[in-house]
Amino acid sequence: MSARRQRTQEWSSSADAVVVDSLSYTYPSPSGRGRAARPALDQASLTVRAGSITGLVGVNGAGKSTVFKALMGIVEPEGGRLSILGQPPQVARRAGLVGYVPQAEEIDDTFPLTVRDVVSMGRYGRLGTTRRLGRTDRAAVDAALAQVQLTELADRQIGRLSGGQRRRVFVARSLCQEAQVLLLDEPFAGVDRRSEALVVGVLRDLVARGGAVLVSTHDLVALPALADHVVLVHHTVLAAGPPGDVLTAENLARAFGGEETR
Numbered sequence: 001m002s003a004r005r006q007r008t009q010e011w012s013s014s015a016d017a018v019v020v021d022s023l024s025y026t027y028p029s030p031s032g033r034g035r036a037a038r039p040a041l042d043q044a045s046l047t048v049r050a051g052s053i054t055g056l057v058g059v060n061g062a063g064k065s066t067v068f069k070a071l072m073g074i075v076e077p078e079g080g081r082l083s084i085l086g087q088p089p090q091v092a093r094r095a096g097l098v099g100y101v102p103q104a105e106e107i108d109d110t111f112p113l114t115v116r117d118v119v120s121m122g123r124y125g126r127l128g129t130t131r132r133l134g135r136t137d138r139a140a141v142d143a144a145l146a147q148v149q150l151t152e153l154a155d156r157q158i159g160r161l162s163g164g165q166r167r168r169v170f171v172a173r174s175l176c177q178e179a180q181v182l183l184l185d186e187p188f189a190g191v192d193r194r195s196e197a198l199v200v201g202v203l204r205d206l207v208a209r210g211g212a213v214l215v216s217t218h219d220l221v222a223l224p225a226l227a228d229h230v231v232l233v234h235h236t237v238l239a240a241g242p243p244g245d246v247l248t249a250e251n252l253a254r255a256f257g258g259e260e261t262r
């Protein structure tokens with residue numbers, strides 16, 4: 001597939017792209033014995049529609065990252081049902097249908113990889129064991145780098161990038177994977193407005209083609225412009241729907257009024 005076609009790929013699905021139904025998870029206790037006193041998530045349910053950006057919002061420790069980790073198989077849910085594009089998450093992940101941009105602190109930037117190396121990983125699911133990129137793969141990598149405006153930094157080691165540039169590298173990795181569903185955990189934390197606008201433009205382009213995006217953020221001010229739907233989380237889902245319906249004073253007091261939980 002050419003770089004040109006990659007940019008214009010469309011998906012026709014109109015169903016719920018991601019379903020999280022009654023998800024519960026409690027981390028191991030800090031002592032290493034048993035489970036923590038409080039579940040990170042207790043019966044949390046939400047959906048992400050194809051063709052839309054859904055914002056996941058809540059205080060530090062509300063359980064947002066845990067939603068992503070359950071969808072990515074990093075934690076094993078204790079209860080509930082998850083599906084991505086109508087399939088069990090592990091099947092969708094294996095098929096390369098899901099791109100994940102983890103929180104900044106989970107990215108190991110000491111690894112001696114260049115920007116191009118990391119973005120190329122988005123193609124690995126399509127390659128044989130040699131992991132040798134063909135012409136189509138290289139074109140997809142170039143197109144993704146151009147989309148996040150990192151072409152000029154392609155040969156730089158990721159440890160020598162700013163936080164915002166590093167986030168864009170991981171967005172590009174998901175783009176060249178041609179993932180239909182993007183999961184982004186706080187992609188805008190510590191990112192300047194220009195980088196943020198660039199990434200939002202890329203996300204808008206993806207959902208305009210029928211993709212689906214779940215993105216966690218702390219930025220309530222930017223949220224109505226970013227998200228078509230909002231899910232307010234505090235260890236469970238407090239409210240979900242269009243920003244105007246969800247971001248009410250009452251809901252925000254319930255989600256943000258209490259103590260931070262870590």
Ligand SMILES: Nc1ncnc2c1ncn2[C@@H]1O[C@H](COP(=O)(O)OP(=O)(O)OP(=O)(O)O)[C@@H](O)[C@H]1O
Binds near residue numbers: 028036058059065262
């Ligand atoms: N690896 C871990 N071990 C033990 N407890 C954890 C671990 N990761 C998260 N927790 C706890 O689980 C709860 C939910 O955490 P989670 O990281 O999902 O929240 P979050 O909403 O993503 O927070 P933030 O906005 O700070 O990223 C918190 O109480 C947190 O302390």
